[in-house]
Amino acid sequence: MRTRKKSPRQKPAPLSAVLKYRNARVVNGFLRKYRMPRRSAEQIYDDMMRWMWVVSTAKQPLPVIDPMVVIDEMWHQFILHTREYKEFCRDYLGRFIEHDPETLPAPKSRKAREAMLAELEAQLDSMIDLVADRFGVKTAKRWFVTYGERYSPRVMDDLRVVPEARPE
Numbered sequence: 001m002r003t004r005k006k007s008p009r010q011k012p013a014p015l016s017a018v019l020k021y022r023n024a025r026v027v028n029g030f031l032r033k034y035r036m037p038r039r040s041a042e043q044i045y046d047d048m049m050r051w052m053w054v055v056s057t058a059k060q061p062l063p064v065i066d067p068m069v070v071i072d073e074m075w076h077q078f079i080l081h082t083r084e085y086k087e088f089c090r091d092y093l094g095r096f097i098e099h100d101p102e103t104l105p106a107p108k109s110r111k112a113r114e115a116m117l118a119e120l121e122a123q124l125d126s127m128i129d130l131v132a133d134r135f136g137v138k139t140a141k142r143w144f145v146t147y148g149e150r151y152s153p154r155v156m157d158d159l160r161v162v163p164e165a166r167p168e
Helices: 015-020 024-033 038-057 066-079 082-093 110-135 137-150 153-159
Strands: none
Touching: 015 038, 015 082, 024 038, 024 066, 038 066, 038 082, 038 110, 038 137, 066 082, 066 137, 066 153, 110 137
16 A cells, blocks of 8 residues: 655745735625625735734644634635635645634533633733734734624624524
């Protein structure tokens, strides 16, 4: 039996090249799903590009955390264009970026809940520091404050062109 060698990880393109990549189908698909100004969707698209670049340069997997839900939704839209997504990852990021959603199990005790909250807080602090270091404080504030307020999961549901049924 032949085994396939894993191809070496290629170096990602510079951020400036990644930010020049445009895919109107992704933004248009996002706007068909969510009611918002095109300018807002294009900013979210650019931030998704920044996110994907930072993920491609990270030494370990990075979680998408709640304030970034709108960036994750744009990423979902990009993934739907499978061929283009695969080519973008190869040509700009040096490797395919998997989207692996992780749902944390509910803690069974107060101590476990406190430990989980402490871990999530530490992850949030690390992510804010990483984004601020890579892209500046203005971008970190947009991702973790503005997007968290303007595009919470509840608001994103309300912005859906055809809202999904909410559990009561």
